[in-house]
Amino acid sequence: MNLYNFGKTLCSTLLHSFYKVEIIDAGKMPKTGGVLLCANHIHNFDPPLVGVASPREVHFMAKAEIFSVPVLKTLLPRLNAFPVKRGMSDKTALKTGLQVLRSGRVLGLFPxxxxxxxxxTGEGLAGAGFFALKxxxxxxxxxxxxxxxxxxxxKIIFGDPIDFNALREQKATAQEATSLxxxxxxxxxxxHL
Structure with missing residues (x-):
């Protein structure tokens, strides 16, 4: 068992022991190919919860500050997380996110x-739209x-995939894509309230 699967099993056990976790429509996640998985963000436990709910491994962008914590700096990359500097255009994080998607993997974001x-649920930042359009x-x-x-x-509810063909053809802005x-x-x- 690799570290990601071990972490997923451990998080699943802990989260299910503390909360009544209900996963809805996880089958809507495509079984193959690049997927941009976007969720609202209400708690620090959201990333492990979405990771547990997802039928596929998820690569999360995480704020760069937590990668300065000694244990997390080593652990997080082995759990498919990579850093993003918030409040600025982080070209390295954008490039990494695109590589994840183009290689047919799942990129998890909290827009x-x-x-x-x-x-x-607040307004999203343009980053999610950037990945969707690019x-x-x-x-x-x-x-x-x-x-x-x-x-x-x-509850963790997966929705139907969003049709982005029209926005891509219209050359919509990243912010318009995020708003959708x-x-x-x-x-x-x-x-589901």
Whole structure:
């Protein structure tokens, strides 16, 4: 068992022991090919929760600051995470994300860029739209619904892939593309409140 699968099993055990985790429509995730998996962000546990729910390995962008923590600096890359410098255009992170997608793997993003303090889904940053427009990846929205309170229900809902052909043909901006992704996430969330 590789470290990613071991970590996924461990996180699954811990998350299911603390919360009533319900995974909905994970079968909507394409079995092969590049996938941009975009979710709302409400808690620090969102990345492991989405990773546990996903039927495929997910490569997450994570804020660069946590890669300065000695143990995490070694562990995170082995768990398919790579750093992104927030608040600026990080060309290395953008290039890495595109490589993940173009090599047929799953890139996990939280388009809001940071956790919502109110639980409400905010506006997304242009990064998600950049990846959607610059790759041929399938874009899958994902909604996290619930409160991270002991034995409370947390739902992870996978949506239908978003058709991006029209936006790609129109040469839409990255922000317009992100806005479409966020609309789908908000719609998914509203359906499962």
């Amino acid at each position: 809001e860029g940071t956790r919502s303090k109110t639980g409400e 790759s041929d990846a399938v874009i899958v929205p994902c909604a996290i619904v619930g409160e991270y309170k002991f034995r409370r229900k947390i 992704i966020m609309e789908h996430i908000k719609h998914l969330k509203a359906q």
